[in-house]
Amino acid sequence: MLLIKPLLAFRPSKVDLIFACKTFFAGMLALYIAFRLDLLYPMWAIGTVFIIANPYSGMVSSKALYRLAGTFVGAAVAVILTPHLINTPLLFTLVLAIWTGFCLYISMLDRTPRSYAFMLAGYTCVMVACNAIFSINTYSIFDLALGRVLEISIAIICTAVVSATIFPLHIGDAIQQRVQKALSDTEHAFRQIFADSNLTTEDGKSPQSNQNVVQLLSAINRDTNDLHGLAVHLNYEKGRLKGMTKPLQEMLHQFSLQLINMVAISERVNQLRQIDPHLSPELQSLADQCIAELKQPIEIDQLRAFQFPQHLEMAFQQLSQRYPHARTALASLQMDLRHFMQNVYNVKVIWQLIQAGQRKIPEFIAPMSTRYPSLHRDHGVAVRGAMAAFVSILIGFSIWIYSGWQYGYMLAQMAAVVACILTALDDPIPLLKIFLRGTLYATIITFIYLFFILPDVKTFLQLALVLAPVIIYAVCLIPHPPLTGIGLPIAINVIMALNLQNHYQISPLPSIDAALAGLFGPIIPVLALYFIRAMSPDMTAKRLIHQHYQEMRSAIHLRFGTTYKIYLRRMVDRIGLLNTKMVASSELKYAMQDVLIESCVAIDLTRLSEVAAHPDTPALIQADIQQLIQAFDDEFSAQSKMYSPSHYHYQRLIEMLANLQQQNLQWQQPASVTAGQKQRLAMSINNLQYALTTHQPETPSATQASQATLQGGVV
Structure with a gap:
């Protein structure tokens, strides 16, 4: 019930352990530097390392840079707003809620890693403002904002350096494999269209195998959609396909046309088999000739890009003469095959140039890339997500203000962060429930550290040794989607609740207070998302x-x-x-x-x-x-x-x-x-x-x- 069985059954692989050890080392390095610089909240340095952790070095670098940009903007907005609105808490709360909701709205419309910067600009402003109010008698808002930017910068530098130098794992290799798989799956789907088993039923309806072809094309479509977002990270690593983001995205645009071509071809093949079953072997022969032609070595030639092979032209003419009652459908199939082969040729030309390290697309290929990706955007969902974040912040701050709870600022922070992080999901409630379970586990672990382990810790090396087992195990869970909601909150909340400082003294009551705030804080966005954002x-x-x-x-x-x-x-x-x-x-x-x-x-x-x-x-x-x-x-x-x-x-x-x-x-x-x-x-x-x-x-x-x-x- 509480995911105990999956946790007990989990066995980290070698790749998981390498990733976890690298992340832990980067986190402790960031914490050590924050200690040496005597920053206000060193815990944010190590906590940020876990937040941006990713097995691929390119994704780490891009996510880190976007996080830094978003943090800088959010901190700057907090510095501007706080001095003018701190004495009007309700108005201040309303402005923070509007700002966060607006940033989240923009973030949800941008289906690229850039969206991370907008999201961070929203909830970082809330976090800096909360810390400023909590420490109003000790530190200035500017010092807190500067410290926040420095903590994030240290985390980014440490994570990027460790990820790029110690057993780096490049996303370019993974993209290369997935592109090759998409090309192979496309050829398989093309063969399936012309396979003898793909016969229409007596009632003229689409056969089951034709439905399987559509399902296979849909699966290819989902894979290429994922590749479009992953391609952004190629600009941030030194591995294979470095800097090939734009050409790869253009190739994926061209690739999408093949799916439409293949659906049209499937329709014509099924129709021709209904018109005359004797056409089936003839169609199979056409398919074999097309595949043989497409497997020829690629030469960048404008004439070939627009020319239909002569032997296929003659084959269609002969079929039209032998089957005059199918002439229109054959002509339509010929046109669809010509467009399909042209699109396949364009994709293979771009892919060959990408592998050769060339970014320029040949002039005979009409580019489909736009200044902003021409992808689906759902403004309605973005508005509902922004409204959920708006309501979460209003409720969180209201509880903090009217209860007089000293550590209620952490509840308000958690409400803003959780509402932003998971609102992109159609139904974030199941994952948020898992996140709450992870937070509960982190609270229990925090109590164990506070009362039984940390009292005997005197040096930084001892601190690293006692944190290593829990943190490394938690980070091993992050790359596995079913367990990410457990591993991430354990790694982050344990560090945050311990509130490690340069001159650390164990203060159980404040730590317990903070842990409870971190536990109850996510409940607010859970309810807001359930009633406003969640969709079946x-x-x-x-x-x-x-x-x-x-x-x-x-x-x-x-x-x-x-x-x-x-x-x-x-x-x-x-x-x-x-x-x-x-x-x-x-x-x-x-x-x-x-x-x-x-x-x-x-x-x-x-x-x-x-x-x-x-x-x-x-x-x-x-x-x-x-x-x-x-x-x-x-x-x-x-x-x-x-x-x-x-x-x-x-x-x-x-x-x-x-x-x-x-x-x-x-x-x-x-x-x-x-x-x-x-x-x-x-x-x-x-x-x-x-x-x-x-x-x-x-x-x-x-x-x-x-x-x-x-x-x-x-x-």
Whole structure:
């Protein structure tokens, strides 16, 4: 119940022990230097070492620098505010709560390690202000703020030096392995699409193996989303891929397009097997030729980047002649394969340049990187997290002010820190409960040290020896997510509650007071987060789906190009976040399964817009296309509100597509340009009809449309 069994079963590995010993050594070094400099709160020097501890040297350095920047800003704000507001405690509390909430809001919108600086700027201001009030008769606010910055600086320097010099572990190696795995998984998913086992069922629905392909692509998407954040740390280490953050992130942007391509390819392969089962071996042969072509040595050549292999072009021409009833679907598959191979080539070119240490991207690759990462941001969740922190600080300070509890300042500090640290989680309550258990264990350990161990400690070396067993074991737990909530509070709270000073004298009552404040302080943000911030997986999934369809509405009105690709990148990133949610609702599971497939619908609608904008397109077809796009806009709007397949516009969409298909068949102008537009129009209609009839619940209209899709494949 209290995680005793996992703790007893835990066996630290060699890597865990090396990491823990390095961290303990850095902590004691920081504590020794703080003692020698006679700083006000040496415990913050060693405590900060444990807070920024990480097995990878690059992550340690980046996290440390962002922490230093945030600490400096927070301390400066505290120095500015405290002298003017210290005599109006309620107003002071309100201002601190607003500042912390604002910083936390910005932090939650920035899904990079930079967010750490904003979060620190918020709760550091609270901590410095609390310490200033507690020591108002002893130290000035400036001395406390300066001491805080010095303590953090010492911790950062000690941690960075130890991490980079003693058995360093570089994140570049881990990123290299994960990129290679993503590339390998992509090839595996591509083979799965064309595998003979990937046959459609008799009722025309997607086969189980096709669902497995979508699940595999979703897993690849989640992995690449993680890599985008990890890439930031490459600028802070000297290992492999040093300084390759921007090129690697650009490669991941390009990589996201492959997932959309593969979904579209999977749709066409399944449709072609429904049209004619004899196409299955032919499709497998095409897949083998594509893989063989992609495995050729990479040469940076603009012509190759845009050219479809001649032998594959001829293979498609032969298939179109032998299977004229599948001509439209084959043409659509050819286009999807061409785009897929181009994107794979772009990714491999960038990856090859990265490994060669070159940061410049070839000019023929249109960059998708923006000044600020084009990733999903949830302003609603950020506001709720900021409100939870705001309320936590108001309650914590109110208890401190009206109770007259001397060490209530630590309760207020803990309320601010805990509310900020874990508010990014959808449901932080389970982890906060574990954190409270870790704090309880730390309180018990603190009592043992105070009454049975520290009375006999006379030198710094003795102090290090008696702290080593507990601290090293606690730090060993930090790299393991299920046990992080136990190890981190033990390491930090034991040090904080002991309140080690340069001229240390055991004061049990103040230490017990501080330990109790550290124990009860997190309860305030637990309740605030529970009532304000916490969301179930279903609620979070609904929000993501709503934003997905809202973005789909915007995307279908854009012209295909770099801006459109950036939109697709954000949609793919959001889908990656969505697929991490363990929802209970069957409707949400259905919606989550289809959002990646529906992204292809947006592409086909954009292609229809291009056909409508062509001067040779008849006015009647242009008007029908615009009406169809508006109908899909209405459908996406309904989907964003219902979070389930909508029937309201379904019949209308089927009828409009059938009418547009008939108009295209009557388009008889012989011009070569017109013929190309006719084929593009036919392919988009075909793709949309198949998407609607395959991924919507069965209705009579759906069945009739499905038959029309399978039988009307001739341009």
